[in-house]
Amino acid sequence: MDAQATVPEAVPGVAPGEAPAGAKFALERVVFFSDAVFAIAITLLVLEIEVPHLPHDAPPHRYWEALYELVPSFLAFLLSFLVIGRFWLSHHQIFGRVKRFDVRLIWPNMLYLLSIGFMPFTTAFMAAGRNTFVPALCYNLNLLVAGLLVWLLMYRVEKLDLAAPSPDQGQTGSPSVVAAALLSIALTFVIPALSQFGMVTIPLWRRLFRRRSAA
Amino acid sequence: MDAQATVPEAVPGVAPGEAPAGAKFALERVVFFSDAVFAIAITLLVLEIEVPHLPHDAPPHRYWEALYELVPSFLAFLLSFLVIGRFWLSHHQIFGRVKRFDVRLIWPNMLYLLSIGFMPFTTAFMAAGRNTFVPALCYNLNLLVAGLLVWLLMYRVEKLDLAAPSPDQGQTGSPSVVAAALLSIALTFVIPALSQFGMVTIPLWRRLFRRRSAA
Amino acid sequence: MDAQATVPEAVPGVAPGEAPAGAKFALERVVFFSDAVFAIAITLLVLEIEVPHLPHDAPPHRYWEALYELVPSFLAFLLSFLVIGRFWLSHHQIFGRVKRFDVRLIWPNMLYLLSIGFMPFTTAFMAAGRNTFVPALCYNLNLLVAGLLVWLLMYRVEKLDLAAPSPDQGQTGSPSVVAAALLSIALTFVIPALSQFGMVTIPLWRRLFRRRSAA
């Protein structure tokens, strides 16, 4: 039996009958390009935290004060790191089910990456604005747009019939991110400083949506 | 039957008769290195948008004004994100057809990456210069050079006979980018502030060139 | 004989019975995403070194003085490059033994990456603060947290029974980093300026722990 002939089925992106050279990369490249954008956006976050420069003979309490001043920046870094991590996981789950490359995935994916690549700005703006109304609203809108775009991406994958059938959690990931972002935006109008806690409810929404789709 | 002997055909970058170890990486590495450069250039764009730092008790309208001031930066970010995304797609299509690695691809590819890696500068310059003549010209020249270099890369691939035969759209991608960049440069001399809209015509040029090559 | 059925064993991340398409990427993507974060964090370190801008006719001795002023930054860059390199190697060794993807690895891995992504800040803070008490403590705490998180990751891998059995050095890597970080923290309270030399003891701890586990 010819082992070679069955390899294309095991390698995503190579449809039977297609030229195997190059085609093998088609899906891989989209995924690795996306991974790189996520990784850079998540790591650039730290560049937005301004390093305190104190005189050389500054006593320790001055350093503690300088760090205390940066607490909003630290919290924003932490939150955005976890949020971008969560968005990466959604991307990971969606593309984990994609069986073959389709050029119509490129632009929905690129727009999703655009919303992720914008997060270092909204994160720094939120930290600089001490989480007051406008900066908090911008941040939460960015989350909402990213959530909608990952939903669009998932929808496109389903509609193009690119996804392997699966009853897994990937299917409730995007709606719950959107629900949590909407809650955050609603909270912005009441208590902007605490509005980001809306994101903490992601697991609750996921449980809710999973129960409904199981019912 | 010797499975080993058939592997090279399935793995791009392994020419028959070449040592398979290591050679498997030759093409992959060029592609992933290029992907990383694209991903970094596209994500660095956001670092050039200056985050507004307002006093802590600034009223919301001050924040809205600060954001309004940044509109040229946002538009430049958006445009360059999509343009670099389009250039990445051209690269993706060209290398998707490359059957094997050839060292003579390295330098045309590196020069192409150089023109991409320079875009965060020209983007920020255009945004800072409010799209007046000189900054708009620099930006559009950068697009033109990148368009010419991706054309050169495609030409090299064809000439070295590295590409799998294909009647696909990859062949009209580069000329249409060049045509759109030339239109943008012409517009710069008339209405610099709107010159970037030349890039919007890429799909029109593609349709035109495809019809002509079909004729 | 069915070649297809045996592929999953050779390809990490493909559990038997799972759809092979896409699943092949599951583990690879986590690893390459992590690699990208390590690579970015390690390369961003250099951005924190401020480039001296002297008047054009400044004599050479002014340049030497400017470089001398930067010695703490150079040392911090060098140390953090090697430390992040060491942490990357631990990650490399742990995932080198992982046989298949498990979603429960995602968050311990993400937290580990968070501690790595924070290092450009603590490195620059230490360099700006000339290694006095508070900055040195923050830096050493960052190392400790990263050391504990890589230990947690290793523990999770063992507990989920994802690792191939191996008597190799990967098993003593994390405890020795934690021990060295604890020593660095202890030194911070005595001679903060020299506290980072605690990291130099990593090889000694490794030898010690290996001897104990062999006994």
Place this chain on the structure above:
Amino acid sequence: MDAQATVPEAVPGVAPGEAPAGAKFALERVVFFSDAVFAIAITLLVLEIEVPHLPHDAPPHRYWEALYELVPSFLAFLLSFLVIGRFWLSHHQIFGRVKRFDVRLIWPNMLYLLSIGFMPFTTAFMAAGRNTFVPALCYNLNLLVAGLLVWLLMYRVEKLDLAAPSPDQGQTGSPSVVAAALLSIALTFVIPALSQFGMVTIPLWRRLFRRRSAA
């Protein structure tokens, strides 16, 4: 015949008798991590070029003057892009011949990456210092150190007997970089502003060394 049993020989990093899961990644990860560091270093170069911010109603000639002021930065960007590209190519050629992973490659490779990761600093320093003696010397020393480290890496690969035999150009790449860097350093003491032209001689040294090794 069992196709499975022969796969490990085709996959670099999997030594016969080793557990195949995970081991497949060992060499790949080192290479992709290195690629990411090269890609980031090469793309960060552009961040060191300061974007001119002129008043909104500045006439075109002010913009041209601002760009003229940046010529040393543009030249430094261009030179370092090509130099890092050349160093990447050396890395590519060395690892293209590596047959299997060996942990003793990690640290020589990491030190080589350190010298590459430092180049955005020396490049910006050279541009800011208008290529006078001290900045030019630092830049050329950085090139020399990188050249020596890539030579060390090549030597290590040969000595550990990890490389597939090959009469190719990879073997003269490193000595010619070192020779060119030494020439640049010598030129620094005579005409610092032109010292970087020493790098242009790389192809000449390569031809010379190749002829000698052929003789």
